[in-house]
Amino acid sequence: MPDRKVVQGTLELLILRTLLFGPLHGHGIAKHIQRTSEDVLQVEHGSLYPALGRLEKNGCIASKWEQTDRGREMRMYRLTAKGRKQLTIEQSRWDALVRAMARVLKPV
Amino acid sequence: MKKDRDDELEREIRTHLDLETEERVADGMSEMEARYAAHRAFGNVTRTQEDVRAVWTRRWLDEFVQDVRYALRTLRKSPAFTTIAVLTIALGIGANTAMFSVVNAAILRPLGYPQPEQLWMLSTGAGDGKPGPVSPAEYFELTEISQSFSVVGAFVTGEVNLAALERPRRAPSARVNAELLEALAVPPERGRWFRRDETRGGGPAVVILSHEVWRTAFGGREDVVGQSIDVDGIRHQVIGVMPSGFDLMDERVELWLPLQLAPAIRQFRASHFLSVLGRLKDRVTSQHAEGELASLMRSWSARARVSGHLFVPGEHVLQMTPVLDAVVGSSRRAFWVLQAAVGLVLLIACANLANLLMVRAEARGREIAVRAALGAGRRRLLAQFVAEGLVLLGLGDALGLTVAWAGVRALTAAYPESVPRVAGIGIDPAVLGFTLLVSAVTGVVFGLAPLRYLSGRTGRLLNDRASGATAIRPAMRRALVAGEVALAVLLVVGAGLMVRTVRNLMSVDAGFDRSRLVTFGVALPAATYPAFDQRVQLYGRLLDRLRALPGIEGGAAVSGLPPQREFNGFGTDIENYTPPPEGSELVGYYQTVTNSYFDAMRIPIVRGRAFEEADGTGAPVAIVNEAFVRTFWKGLDPIGRRVRPRFGDQTPWVTVVGVARDVKQAGIEHPTGTELYVLLNQIPRIFPAVQGGRLGSGFGDASMHLVLRTTLPAAALQPPIANAVREVDPALPIIRLRDMEDVFRDSVRRTRMLMQLLGAFAGLALLLAAIGTYGVLSFMVAQQRREIGIRMALGAERSVVLRAVLGDGLKLACAGLVAGLAGALVLTRLMETLLFAVRPNDPVTLAGVSALIAAVAAAASLIPAFRAMRVDPLVALKDE
Numbered sequence: 001m002p003d004r005k006v007v008q009g010t011l012e013l014l015i016l017r018t019l020l021f022g023p024l025h026g027h028g029i030a031k032h033i034q035r036t037s038e039d040v041l042q043v044e045h046g047s048l049y050p051a052l053g054r055l056e057k058n059g060c061i062a063s064k065w066e067q068t069d070r071g072r073e074m075r076m077y078r079l080t081a082k083g084r085k086q087l088t089i090e091q092s093r094w095d096a097l098v099r100a101m102a103r104v105l106k107p108v
Numbered sequence: 109m110k111k112d113r114d115d116e117l118e119r120e121i122r123t124h125l126d127l128e129t130e131e132r133v134a135d136g137m138s139e140m141e142a143r144y145a146a147h148r149a150f151g152n153v154t155r156t157q158e159d160v161r162a163v164w165t166r167r168w169l170d171e172f173v174q175d176v177r178y179a180l181r182t183l184r185k186s187p188a189f190t191t192i193a194v195l196t197i198a199l200g201i202g203a204n205t206a207m208f209s210v211v212n213a214a215i216l217r218p219l220g221y222p223q224p225e226q227l228w229m230l231s232t233g234a235g236d237g238k239p240g241p242v243s244p245a246e247y248f249e250l251t252e253i254s255q256s257f258s259v260v261g262a263f264v265t266g267e268v269n270l271a272a273l274e275r276p277r278r279a280p281s282a283r284v285n286a287e288l289l290e291a292l293a294v295p296p297e298r299g300r301w302f303r304r305d306e307t308r309g310g311g312p313a314v315v316i317l318s319h320e321v322w323r324t325a326f327g328g329r330e331d332v333v334g335q336s337i338d339v340d341g342i343r344h345q346v347i348g349v350m351p352s353g354f355d356l357m358d359e360r361v362e363l364w365l366p367l368q369l370a371p372a373i374r375q376f377r378a379s380h381f382l383s384v385l386g387r388l389k390d391r392v393t394s395q396h397a398e399g400e401l402a403s404l405m406r407s408w409s410a411r412a413r414v415s416g417h418l419f420v421p422g423e424h425v426l427q428m429t430p431v432l433d434a435v436v437g438s439s440r441r442a443f444w445v446l447q448a449a450v451g452l453v454l455l456i457a458c459a460n461l462a463n464l465l466m467v468r469a470e471a472r473g474r475e476i477a478v479r480a481a482l483g484a485g486r487r488r489l490l491a492q493f494v495a496e497g498l499v500l501l502g503l504g505d506a507l508g509l510t511v512a513w514a515g516v517r518a519l520t521a522a523y524p525e526s527v528p529r530v531a532g533i534g535i536d537p538a539v540l541g542f543t544l545l546v547s548a549v550t551g552v553v554f555g556l557a558p559l560r561y562l563s564g565r566t567g568r569l570l571n572d573r574a575s576g577a578t579a580i581r582p583a584m585r586r587a588l589v590a591g592e593v594a595l596a597v598l599l600v601v602g603a604g605l606m607v608r609t610v611r612n613l614m615s616v617d618a619g620f621d622r623s624r625l626v627t628f629g630v631a632l633p634a635a636t637y638p639a640f641d642q643r644v645q646l647y648g649r650l651l652d653r654l655r656a657l658p659g660i661e662g663g664a665a666v667s668g669l670p671p672q673r674e675f676n677g678f679g680t681d682i683e684n685y686t687p688p689p690e691g692s693e694l695v696g697y698y699q700t701v702t703n704s705y706f707d708a709m710r711i712p713i714v715r716g717r718a719f720e721e722a723d724g725t726g727a728p729v730a731i732v733n734e735a736f737v738r739t740f741w742k743g744l745d746p747i748g749r750r751v752r753p754r755f756g757d758q759t760p761w762v763t764v765v766g767v768a769r770d771v772k773q774a775g776i777e778h779p780t781g782t783e784l785y786v787l788l789n790q791i792p793r794i795f796p797a798v799q800g801g802r803l804g805s806g807f808g809d810a811s812m813h814l815v816l817r818t819t820l821p822a823a824a825l826q827p828p829i830a831n832a833v834r835e836v837d838p839a840l841p842i843i844r845l846r847d848m849e850d851v852f853r854d855s856v857r858r859t860r861m862l863m864q865l866l867g868a869f870a871g872l873a874l875l876l877a878a879i880g881t882y883g884v885l886s887f888m889v890a891q892q893r894r895e896i897g898i899r900m901a902l903g904a905e906r907s908v909v910l911r912a913v914l915g916d917g918l919k920l921a922c923a924g925l926v927a928g929l930a931g932a933l934v935l936t937r938l939m940e941t942l943l944f945a946v947r948p949n950d951p952v953t954l955a956g957v958s959a960l961i962a963a964v965a966a967a968a969s970l971i972p973a974f975r976a977m978r979v980d981p982l983v984a985l986k987d988e
Contacts, residue, residue, distance in 0.1 A: 026120060027127045045124065046151035049117070053163035065116075072127075075120050 011043065011051045012060075013094060016079065016087040019061060023078035025068075026052060052077060060086050117160055121153060158488075171488070175495030183499060186468075190500070192879070193464055197504025197550065199872065200457030202511025203450045205535070205543045209516045211443050212542075213533040215436050220353065222293045223387075228394065229357075229434035230260065230384040232677075233427050239434065240675045241380040242426070244373045249412035250384070250426070251287070253404055256397035260386035261288025262367060265359050269633050269841075270325070271338040278631075278841055279321070281339075282356050283367040291387040292356075297322075299333040299348025302366050309370030315344040316364035319352035339363060341635025357385075358435045358528050377414065379755065380677050385431065394428070401426055424694060436528050442862045442942055449602060449869040452595045456876045458550055459588045459595075463880055465497070466585060467887050501551050509535070509543065519865075525854070526861040585884050586920060592880045593924025594931060596873040597961055601932040603870035604953040605943055606863035612945040613856045618671045619771035619780070621710035622848040626822045627669060628829065629843035631811035636839070640792050643809050646836060647788065651702065651814070653832040659820040664708040665788065665812040667700040671772035672855040679754040680784070683761075685740040695736070696781030697773045698753070700809060702788050706731075706768060708817050716747045716766030724789040728762040731785040734770045739782050751784065758796045762786070775855055777944050788812075815848075822847045862942060874960075877924070878968040885917050885972035889979075896976055897984025910977040917969025918962065925961050929954060 018024065018032045029052075030045045055061045060083035066076045079087070125146045132142035150156070183190045218224050230250065231239035242250075242262070251260045263284040270279040285307035295301075297319060306314055315337065317326070326332045336343045344365070355361060373379075388397055404411065405419040405426060419425050433440075469476075476489060513535060520530050527533070630650070637643045647665050654663045668674065680695045687693050703719040705711075714734065723729050730751060737746050750761040770780040786794055791809055818825060822845055833840050853860065889896070896909055936948035946953070 025123075027124045030124075044151040045128070045149050046121075046153065046156035047159075049121070049156050050159040050163055053160045057163055072123060073119075074123055075116070 010094075011047070012055055013087075013090045014041070014043075015048070015051060015055060015077075016060060016083055016090065019077060019079045019083070020087065023066075023076045025074040025076055029077070055083070058086075059083075113164060114157070114161065117157060121150070121156065125150060171491060172495065175492045176499055178492060179496040179499040183496065189464065189468060190503075193461055193500050194503045194507060196457045196460055196464075196876065197501060197547075198507035198511050200454040201505060201508030201543060201547055201550065202515060203869065203872070204447075204454050204546050205508060205512035205539060206515030206519060207443075207447050207450045208542045209512065209533055209535055209539045210519060210527060211447050212536070212538050214528045214530075215440055215443055216538075217529070217532065219357075219432055219435070220294070220355070221431075224431060226388045226390075227291065227431040228257075228386050228388065228397070228428040229431050230386055230426060230428050231434075232380060232424060234423055234425070239427070239429065240677060242382045242384045243377055243380045244369050244382060245375070245377040245414070246380075246426070247382050247384055248369075248374055249408070249414065250404075253408075253411045254386075254400065256388060256392050256400050257386035258389045259287050259290045260384060261285055261291040262369075262382040262384050263288050263356060264367060264381060264383065265356065265361070267631065268340045268363060268365070269338075269631075269839075270321075270363060271341075278843065279362040280360050281363040281365055282359065282361045283365045284356070285367045285369070288367075288385060289364075291385055293387070294351065294354055296348040297351040299346070301348065302364075307366040307368055309368050309372070311366050311368045313339075313342055313344045314347045314366060315339060316348040316350055317346055318350055318354065318362045318364070321362045322349045339365065340633040353531070355531070357431065360531065377679060377754065379679075380675075386428075394430075398428060401428060438941075439526075439528055439858055441938075442858060445602070445939055445942065446862065446865050446869070449599055449866055452599055453869050453873050453876070454546065454550065456592045456595050456873050456880075459592045460876050460880045460883075461500075461550075463585055463588055463883055467883065469493070497551055501547055505543070505547050508547070512539075512543070523857070523861045526858045582884075582888065585887075589877070589880045589884045590920050590923040590927065592877040593921050593961065593965070594928035596870070596877040597925055597928025597957060598932050598935060599866070599870040599873045600957045600960060601929070601936060601953060602939060603863070603866040604957050605936060605939060605946055605948065605950060606859070606866050608946040608950060608953055609942070609944045610856065610860055610863045613776055613859060614852065616772070616776040618776055618852070619711060619769050620670065622852060624818055625709070625848035626816045626818050626820075626825055626845070627813055627848055627851060628845035629669075629811060629813050630833070630840055631843065632840070634810070636837070637810075640809065644789055647702065647809075647812060650833065650836045651704075653835060654814065654816060654829065657825075657828045657832060659825070660816050660818045662704060662708040662817040663814060664705040665702045665814050666705055666709075667809070667812055668697065668773065669813040669815075669851065671852060672775040673697070673773050675774065675781070681752040681754060682740050683750045684744055693740070694782075695751075695753075695784045697783040699773075699783055699785045700788050700791060700812075701785055705785075705815075708815055709771075710817075711771055712769045713766050714769055716764070718766055718768075719785075719787050723787050728760055728790050728794050729765045729787065730762045731766040731768050732764050733768050733780065733783040733785075735780045736782040736784065737767055753794065755795050760794065760796075762794055776852065777856070777859075822850075859942070859944070874964055878964050881917055881920060881965055881968040882972065884920070885913060885969050886975070888916070889913060889972045889976040892976075893979055893984045896979045897981040900979065901981040901985065906977045909979070910973045913973035913976045914966065914969050917965050917973070921961055921965030925958055928961075929958070932957075 014033050015029055018029050018036075024032065026048055027045070030043050030048050033041055033043050052061070052063075056063055056077075059080060061077050062080050063075050063077045065073055068074050125143070128146035128149060129139070129142045132145050133139060137145065147153075219227070221227060229239065230242060232242050232246070233240050244262075247260070247262050251257075254260070261284065263282050265280070265282045267278045268281045270277055284302070286302040286304040287307075289301040296316065299316070302314065302316070306312055317332070322328060322332055325337065326335065332346055332349060334346065336345045338344070350364065388394065405421075409415055409418055479489065516533055516535065520527065520533055524530055632643050632646060637646060651663050651665060654660060668676070675696060676698055677694045677696055678698050680693050682693050685693065701719070703721060703723065706713055706718045713731070716731075719729070719731065732746060732751075737744075741749065746764050746767055748763060748765075750763050752759055752761045768783075768785065771783070772778070772780055773783060774781055788809060816825070826845060829845060830842060833842055900906070900909070932954070933949055940948055
């Protein structure tokens with residue numbers, strides 16, 4: 001179990017990144033993360049919602065109930081201006097971390 | 109708002125699961141498989157909801173409120189448990205708070221004077237710490253030669269007849285000099301203090317009122333200063349009002365009168381009647397002052413330029429005690445013992461509660477396991493237990509404060525004379541803080557038990573079918589109960605020792621026959637009876653009338669009522685007695701009596717004769733007690749030898765005509781002091797220096813106690829005595845009419861209070877320990893029903909089962925008893941000074957306590973034992 005769990009904080013980054021392409025509901029976000037990571041990142045769907053809650057509380061995303069094209073009422077999440085800024089900050093922080101990790105792990 | 113969010117979340121999760129299911133159906137799963145897979149992919153729904161909720165809510169407070177509600181609901185569902193738990197807490201905390209209120213007010217609270225640590229009581233004594241009054245000469249000399257004190261004041265407390273607006277009544281009063289008010293340093297509310305020249309011989313008739321008298325007698329009128337009131341029949345001008353609650357040490361004072369000592373009184377070096385109080389100079393330490401006092405006493409004669417009646421180490425010295433010590437005195441230890449006793453009661457209550465909560469946690473074990481399996485976090489479950497504990501504590505605290513309030517009221521009402529500074533007792537911030545501290549400690553102590561129980565057992569709880577197997581190690585619970593018994597033993601031993609002490613005190617031979625003896629006091633105001641002869645005649649007339657009443661066999665008047673009266677040590681020349689160098693010949697007690705005193709009191713005259721009618725006009729005679737003979741005339745024949753009170757040059761020699769048996773004067777627990785009886789009619793001849801005047805209280809003639817030998821109780825005598833007194837003087841109040849037995853009881857009232865309160869606490873402790881024993885045994889029997897059933901099915905006798913449970917209970921009690929007795933042997937030593945004629949390791953008490961504990965344990969085990977005996981094997985086995 002633990003090896004598949006997404007580190008907290010990382011999940012928020014993934015959500016923000018996913019929403020960059022447009023508003024989406026919770027299930028869609030989960031599916032997107034799973035698909036784009038080629039099923040490596042298996043998000044336990046339930047854990048998505050507290051993360052969404054935290055992001056919404058921080059003002060990084062906003063939500064609204066909307067009718068989908070298939071006639072279902074869904075809560076749609078979209079990125080706010082603050083969320084975009086947060087995403088760039090988190091993204092560069094992540095990139096720095098990856099670079100650092102790579103340097104350490106790959107001997108010159 | 110919050111509700112909406114919860115609903116929305118639920119809807120959101122539902123659609124999420126629907127979508128996931130649909131997708132999987134589209135992938136070819138069956139509807140049921142798909143739904144199951146969707147749930148699996150989602151994870152724990154309940155936990156998700158809780159986590160999301162936690163993001164949005166002010167979590168702690170919210171959850172706490174929720175937990176408290178839940179706790180209230182579950183507690184309401186088990187009223188028996190809740191009632192016992194809350195009552196236990198309330199009793200434990202209530203008793204502690206009440207006791208601490210008393211301790212705080214009586215012992216800890218500083219006195220209501222500025223910088224009270226500078227105030228020291230100066231008294232004379234034999235160096236054994238027992239304080240005695242100071243003579244005016246000693247007082248004046250001290251003020252003249254001591255450098256340590258900024259001011260030293262003197263006072264005498266008493267009662268006066270007060271007539272202002274209403275009918276005359278006795279009012280507690282204090283005669284003080286200006287220096288005393290300066291030392292106490294509390295400014296008057298209005299008007300002024302006495303000036304120094306007003307408290308000299310021949311000063312004016314002025315008075316300072318207490319706040320209370322100003323309110324009641326003068327209706328609080330603004331222009332009270334300058335008005336006048338009648339005190340003992342003499343007009344006094346009001347010069348000031350003291351603020352509310354201003355007392356003199358522990359004495360309530362309604363009227364402050366000037367102490368007007370004439371310079372001539374200095375010649376009576378040995379007449380001790382002043383209380384003396386000094387305020388240390390700033391930056392002078394008490395050690396320095398004590399050192400100075402010691403060196404002054406060594407060179408007193410040279411410094412004060414006096415001779416005769418000087419200070420002698422170990423015999424007659426000046427000593428200083430902090431004023432608070434002088435007020436609280438010997439009661440300090442008694443109150444700390446009581447506080448410790450209620451502390452033990454609280455510990456027992458805690459142990460009981462821990463047991464109760466453990467039983468409850470176990471009974472609810474399966475419920476908790478189910479909730480844990482359903483996704484409730486362990487932290488939440490713990491939080492709920494804590495909440496339940498807090499709710500119980502809160503209810504217990506609230507009830508406990510009520511108990512405390514009632515307890516304080518009951519204590520002060522029951523023991524108004526035994527508790528020092530009783531007026532200031534209340535539940536103040538210090539007491540409230542103490543209560544909160546105690547209840548917090550209680551919460552931690554008993555709250556820990558179930559928490560401990562919860563850790564890591566949920567899985568097993570759910571699996572185990574036989575709940576008995578999951579019980580907390582019963583050893584812990586048994587240890588708790590044994591501990592309760594041990595603590596109860598401590599208290600019962602303490603109470604037992606006090607019972608023995610009081611019984612010993614009450615059976616002390618005081619030297620006279622106290623059965624069927626009734627007594628009361630009269631005080632003759634100086635204005636109505638200015639001359640000595642008038643006073644003597646009044647006592648004579650009064651006694652004649654009283655003796656004529658039906659049911660009265662004899663009567664007499666006496667200045668100081670046994671068995672406890674004020675020490676009035678008096679320097680006396682004694683023939684054929686050579687005092688040690690510089691030593692004093694201090695007779696401890698001068699006693700003025702009428703000639704029928706020894707007869708009425710049935711005090712045996714062991715040598716010589718009693719006073720006779722003819723002595724009234726004859727040569728001065730005296731009777732001494734056995735202690736006097738032992739002290740001054742060891743091996744000599746006292747009859748015909750002479751003594752002379754040092755009361756001026758004209759004092760004649762007085763011939764001793766008899767020796768009376770020792771009668772207690774310093775209290776029944778103290779050895780008898782030297783005593784000299786003189787005849788009331790002879791007072792003017794023996795003390796010519798106070799011609800027509802009055803002697804100090806305790807051996808004067810202005811107020812006397814009447815003792816009546818009777819066949820009737822005091823209550824029945826009230827009307828005829830009131831009649832008789834009214835016939836001789838309608839304005840004369842009867843002071844404290846009571847049986848001599850009551851006087852005795854009263855003289856040991858503090859010891860009796862200690863006995864009664866310790867007894868009450870011990871009873872409470874026993875009850876709690878019995879409940880604990882009962883609870884544990886009941887629980888064990890319930891747990892072992894199956895086992896007992898099997899044993900019975902296999903042919904075990906019912907009596908064997910009964911004996912087994914009873915034996916279990918007694919084993920617990922024995923373990924507790926042994927531990928308790930061992931503790932008692934150590935701890936009761938702290939009580940040694942409070943005991944009388946009984947050792948702390950008194951075998952009778954210890955044996956009695958052991959028997960009592962065994963009986964209580966047996967009683968507490970009996971019901972569970974019978975229950976075990978009646979187990980029906982069939983039912984017990986079918987149950988599982």
